[in-house]
Amino acid sequence: MQNYVFGADIGGTSVKLGLFYSDGELLEKWEIPTRTVNGGVHVLPDVAQAIMTAMERHGISASQVVGIGIGVPGPVDDSFTVNKCVNLGWGVFNIKERMNELLPEIPHVAAGNDANVAALGELWRGGGRGSQSAVMITLGTGVGGGVVLDGKIVAGRNGGAGEIGHMTVEPGETVPCSCGKCGCLEQYTSARGVVRMAKVMLSQCDTPSKLRRIEDFTSKHICELAAVGDHMALKIIDRFGDYLGRAMSYISCTVDPDVFIIGGGMSKAGNIVTDAALKYYRKYAFHVSKETGAAIAMLGNDAGIYGCARMVLK
Amino acid sequence: MQNYVFGADIGGTSVKLGLFYSDGELLEKWEIPTRTVNGGVHVLPDVAQAIMTAMERHGISASQVVGIGIGVPGPVDDSFTVNKCVNLGWGVFNIKERMNELLPEIPHVAAGNDANVAALGELWRGGGRGSQSAVMITLGTGVGGGVVLDGKIVAGRNGGAGEIGHMTVEPGETVPCSCGKCGCLEQYTSARGVVRMAKVMLSQCDTPSKLRRIEDFTSKHICELAAVGDHMALKIIDRFGDYLGRAMSYISCTVDPDVFIIGGGMSKAGNIVTDAALKYYRKYAFHVSKETGAAIAMLGNDAGIYGCARMVLK
Numbered sequence: 331m332q333n334y335v336f337g338a339d340i341g342g343t344s345v346k347l348g349l350f351y352s353d354g355e356l357l358e359k360w361e362i363p364t365r366t367v368n369g370g371v372h373v374l375p376d377v378a379q380a381i382m383t384a385m386e387r388h389g390i391s392a393s394q395v396v397g398i399g400i401g402v403p404g405p406v407d408d409s410f411t412v413n414k415c416v417n418l419g420w421g422v423f424n425i426k427e428r429m430n431e432l433l434p435e436i437p438h439v440a441a442g443n444d445a446n447v448a449a450l451g452e453l454w455r456g457g458g459r460g461s462q463s464a465v466m467i468t469l470g471t472g473v474g475g476g477v478v479l480d481g482k483i484v485a486g487r488n489g490g491a492g493e494i495g496h497m498t499v500e501p502g503e504t505v506p507c508s509c510g511k512c513g514c515l516e517q518y519t520s521a522r523g524v525v526r527m528a529k530v531m532l533s534q535c536d537t538p539s540k541l542r543r544i545e546d547f548t549s550k551h552i553c554e555l556a557a558v559g560d561h562m563a564l565k566i567i568d569r570f571g572d573y574l575g576r577a578m579s580y581i582s583c584t585v586d587p588d589v590f591i592i593g594g595g596m597s598k599a600g601n602i603v604t605d606a607a608l609k610y611y612r613k614y615a616f617h618v619s620k621e622t623g624a625a626i627a628m629l630g631n632d633a634g635i636y637g638c639a640r641m642v643l644k
Numbered sequence: 645m646q647n648y649v650f651g652a653d654i655g656g657t658s659v660k661l662g663l664f665y666s667d668g669e670l671l672e673k674w675e676i677p678t679r680t681v682n683g684g685v686h687v688l689p690d691v692a693q694a695i696m697t698a699m700e701r702h703g704i705s706a707s708q709v710v711g712i713g714i715g716v717p718g719p720v721d722d723s724f725t726v727n728k729c730v731n732l733g734w735g736v737f738n739i740k741e742r743m744n745e746l747l748p749e750i751p752h753v754a755a756g757n758d759a760n761v762a763a764l765g766e767l768w769r770g771g772g773r774g775s776q777s778a779v780m781i782t783l784g785t786g787v788g789g790g791v792v793l794d795g796k797i798v799a800g801r802n803g804g805a806g807e808i809g810h811m812t813v814e815p816g817e818t819v820p821c822s823c824g825k826c827g828c829l830e831q832y833t834s835a836r837g838v839v840r841m842a843k844v845m846l847s848q849c850d851t852p853s854k855l856r857r858i859e860d861f862t863s864k865h866i867c868e869l870a871a872v873g874d875h876m877a878l879k880i881i882d883r884f885g886d887y888l889g890r891a892m893s894y895i896s897c898t899v900d901p902d903v904f905i906i907g908g909g910m911s912k913a914g915n916i917v918t919d920a921a922l923k924y925y926r927k928y929a930f931h932v933s934k935e936t937g938a939a940i941a942m943l944g945n946d947a948g949i950y951g952c953a954r955m956v957l958k
Contacts, residue, residue, distance in 0.1 A: 463801065487936065488932040488935075490930050490932040491897075491898065491900040493932070494898070497893070510931070577894075580891075583811045584791060585800055585899060587801060614812040614825070616810040617823060618719065618807070619800070619807075
């Protein structure tokens with residue numbers, strides 16, 4: 331008899347759902363809105379309802395469901411206690427216990443922070459395939475991260491593991507990060523941060539650049555112009571790589587992963603981004619770890635549901 | 645019937661041995677010289693001989709020995725393959741297989757890098773007692789480290805996990821570290837590094853200090869003078885704390901441990917050292933991890949044998 335797994339990657343506006351065969355193959359994926367009203371009280375019942383509907387649609391009985399994996403946009407500890415999700419209005423509660431109340435016939439529930447779960451998904455079926463440990467760095471609006479060692483998510487005592495974006499890489503910085511500290515990696519290497527840094531660099535010199543002619547340029551413009559040899563864009567990407575590569579070297583001095591996985595909007599520029607980061611990574615890394623590679627994330631928005639399934643299938 | 649465990653912490657000049665009851669209580673400890681001649685070919689036979697002699701002395705049969713844990717002064721991977729120990733003259737070989745040849749009646753052998761093993765020992769019976777995860781930072785002649793998560797040593801792909809001393813905390817440094825890079829944590833926070841930094845700081849100002857009157861002052865002098873309020877010594881310890889605290893914040897952004905354990909010669913100064921580090925740790929750490937504490941290592945040179953026993957008993 332065929333067995334199945336459900337993954338539910340809960341985001342601030344929608345929940346991504348995946349139905350997988352127990353060998354890890356994706357059978358169906360879909361989305362439902364995240365109803366954050368009333369302290370997010372509807373979110374998990376909506377997920378349970380979506381799972382029941384899908385089971386009916388495919389004629390799957392509860393005994394055929396190995397379990398449900400859930401990605402949460404906030405800290406989750408090893409016993410699956412959620413410690414506040416501001417985006418959802420959630421306080422502190424045990425998500426496994428809540429799901430067991432909603433779907434008592436499917437007792438096996440696992441949960442993790444969404445960034446960590448995405449890292450697990452990429453390690454399993456994406457850019458980190460074939461490795462046992464990886465650190466994923468997501469260069470999006472902010473900079474997030476996930477640490478997976480020996481196939482297991484590292485959450486940390488306070489759910490702070492993988493908060494790569496808040497490494498203080500520029501102690502002398504006076505402009506504050508959204509977190510309140512100054513000099514965080516996110517301020518230089520997120521899609522938004524690299525634009526801010528570019529504007530500062532452009533204001534400090536007269537080097538001609540096509541960037542000067544684009545009002546409200548984005549990180550995509552910077553990467554595209556660097557790819558065609560715009561001198562200033564190359565300088566910006568070089569400094570971006572200096573910060574990111576140094577942060578990666580700190581990660582290696584701590585856990586020495588098999589591979590780095592670079593995801594998020596900035597990663598769409600591909601080699602431009604990884605080459606710049608690895609150039610400086612090799613400069614700053616301890617010699618034994620110098621050859622560690624950086625892969626581009628492959629699963630995009632599906633990384634979360636794959637990671638959810640993986641949490642259950644291990 | 646009482647069961648026992650042996651720990652053998654191999655150093656460049658001596659092997660520290662420990663005989664433990666299987667509940668973790670230390671029954672006897674002793675040392676034998678490390679014979680590094682002929683590519684270190686005698687080291688493991690000597691360890692095996694010492695274990696057999698101790699078994700005879702205490703009337704312990706092989707069936708009463710749960711296993712042997714070994715600390716190695718070099719990289720060891722998860723399958724117990726040693727990847728060169730320059731201090732011992734060792735190349736690449738599997739240390740478990742070698743021990744099984746020497747003592748076939750005691751099949752259970754575990755091994756790890758000495759710094760990681762010491763961290764495990766401190767977590768189990770020393771400064772980190774009661775925690776599940778810890779990062780130990782050893783401030784000795786160099787700066788070493790060990791990472792233990794969920795009671796398990798993190799070795800890393802290349803045995804580079806825990807190489808805290810080689811985080812590049814001062815990218816603009818022009819003086820090279822012993823590793824060849826410039827700006828490593830070790831250059832500012834090891835017993836030797838803090839003296840070097842102090843001399844640079846003293847040469848750059850005229851602030852009076854008792855340090856100026858001590859020829860060839862040591863890190864101990866700096867800590868002692870800081871404790872009695874010598875202004876310059878306090879400034880040096882403050883900068884030491886800035887570097888160390890920042891490195892600790894990078895560790896928290898990666899694995900968010902339960903506790904830091906500070907060991908090595910510098911740790912004998914106690915609160916002077918941890919207070920300086922935590923002051924800056926709290927400045928640089930991501931907010932969720934700000935309250936993580938730093939304990940002073942308690943087991944001294946015995947941390948290794950305790951960690952060796954723990955590897956076997958888990």
